[in-house]
Amino acid sequence: MLNSVYFITFGCKVNLTETEKMRLALLSKGFAISESEEKADIFVINSCTVTDTADKKLKKTISRLRKAYPEAKIAVMGCYTELKSLENVDIMVGTADRDTLPDKLSKLSPVKESNEDYKIYPDNTRAFLKIQDGCSCNCSYCIIPKARGGFCSKPLEVIGAEAKAFAEAGFREIVLTGINIGFYGVERGQTLFDAVLTVSENAPNARLRLGSLEPERMTDSEIEKLGGIKNLCPHFHLSLQSACDRTLKAMNRRYTISEYMTVASKLREKFSNTAITTDIIVGFPGETGEDFAESMEKIKKIGFSDIHIFPYSRREGTRADLMDNQIPENIKHERAKKLSEVVEDMKKDFAETMRGRSLKVLFENEKTPGVHVGFTENYLPFTVENNDLKSWRNQIKEVRYIP
Numbered sequence: 001m002l003n004s005v006y007f008i009t010f011g012c013k014v015n016l017t018e019t020e021k022m023r024l025a026l027l028s029k030g031f032a033i034s035e036s037e038e039k040a041d042i043f044v045i046n047s048c049t050v051t052d053t054a055d056k057k058l059k060k061t062i063s064r065l066r067k068a069y070p071e072a073k074i075a076v077m078g079c080y081t082e083l084k085s086l087e088n089v090d091i092m093v094g095t096a097d098r099d100t101l102p103d104k105l106s107k108l109s110p111v112k113e114s115n116e117d118y119k120i121y122p123d124n125t126r127a128f129l130k131i132q133d134g135c136s137c138n139c140s141y142c143i144i145p146k147a148r149g150g151f152c153s154k155p156l157e158v159i160g161a162e163a164k165a166f167a168e169a170g171f172r173e174i175v176l177t178g179i180n181i182g183f184y185g186v187e188r189g190q191t192l193f194d195a196v197l198t199v200s201e202n203a204p205n206a207r208l209r210l211g212s213l214e215p216e217r218m219t220d221s222e223i224e225k226l227g228g229i230k231n232l233c234p235h236f237h238l239s240l241q242s243a244c245d246r247t248l249k250a251m252n253r254r255y256t257i258s259e260y261m262t263v264a265s266k267l268r269e270k271f272s273n274t275a276i277t278t279d280i281i282v283g284f285p286g287e288t289g290e291d292f293a294e295s296m297e298k299i300k301k302i303g304f305s306d307i308h309i310f311p312y313s314r315r316e317g318t319r320a321d322l323m324d325n326q327i328p329e330n331i332k333h334e335r336a337k338k339l340s341e342v343v344e345d346m347k348k349d350f351a352e353t354m355r356g357r358s359l360k361v362l363f364e365n366e367k368t369p370g371v372h373v374g375f376t377e378n379y380l381p382f383t384v385e386n387n388d389l390k391s392w393r394n395q396i397k398e399v400r401y402i403p
């Protein structure tokens with residue numbers, strides 16, 4: 001029987017990249033990846049420490065797993081382990097020594113014979129390629145610069161080699177990720193465009209998607225150049241956090257709402273069928289009812305195809321945690337609810353604008369035989385039912401979009 005690993009990932013898209021790499025590393029060491037907790041011998045938790053809520057979730061998960069699966073081993077990797085220690089786990093690895101995890105796990109539980117009960121991790125349509133790490137910005141609510149250090153961009157040769165390897169492995173979509181990919185190459189006079197071009201040249205048959213992006217380095221010329229990369233998906237997760245200038249200032253964000261709107265319009269001009277998604281924190285310290293109303297109004301004006309909403313959560317060690325104008329929890333949750341109603345409408349409106357258009361879908365799965373599901377380039381989920389019982393998995397097909 002193979003020792004079977006079940007992954008749990010907390011936090012942002014960046015962590016998905018780390019998880020993806022660890023999956024591949026463990027597979028190459030002979031481990032199997034379990035798709036259910038019940039069949040796992042080992043749990044690998046990729047932790048996040050952006051907020052106190054994330055810390056609590058992590059601890060709760062560990063104690064739940066300990067109780068439910070007393071025989072299983074638990075390993076924790078990721079941001080949390082950089083800052084704090086944990087009880088009740090077998091292995092902890094920080095970001096610098098995470099490559100040691102496969103060896104540590106092998107020593108802990110030697111790999112045994114194969115067992116068909118355990119499925120090999122099957123997702124071979126989308127790969128995550130991390131192009132940079134760290135952040136030197138100083139948003140007042142964020143612990144990441146302390147946890148991960150400053151900007152550190154992966155050299156283009158390495159990015160090219162990794163993109164090629166993903167392409168050869170058959171991935172049809174590559175997501176470029178990092179802590180702050182908009183600042184790619186800032187240490188050596190390069191920009192995100194250089195990284196995207198490198199991936200595009202090395203994986204011409206894969207479509208490319210950008211992970212979460214800060215707006216401030218999205219200049220006209222950068223957008224113009226990105227617009228020339230044919231396999232880049234017109235989907236931009238352009239981090240906003242608040243659409244009120246007073247709140248943006250308190251967050252120590254580095255743009256005004258009007259600058260953000262200019263970037264959003266330029267992206268829409270340059271790409272067809274552009275989808276813009278974002279993150280919004282509600283109830284940031286000092287955010288008044290008026291600030292929130294202003295933020296809602298601008299959010300509607302920009303029009304997003306989706307928004308991830310985060311009620312502000314205090315993070316020890318950040319400046320925002322020391323602010324004395326914290327917002328009560330009930331108000332944060334009221335604001336999150338109000339915004340989520342607006343988001344539901346915006347999602348429908350965006351999907352409606354795509355009705356009848358010809359869009360390309362990368363099919364990832366079948367719900368049932370003959371029911372194929374995937375995502376469009378602008379990240380709309382799409383399901384089609386027909387008589388083709390053969391798998392469409394990992395194929396890109398042009399469809400007439402119906403929401």
Ligand code: SF4
Pocket residue numbers: 135136137138139142143144145179180214
């Ligand atoms: S840009 Fe701000 S929120 Fe993003 S990682 Fe850097 S400091 Fe944190």
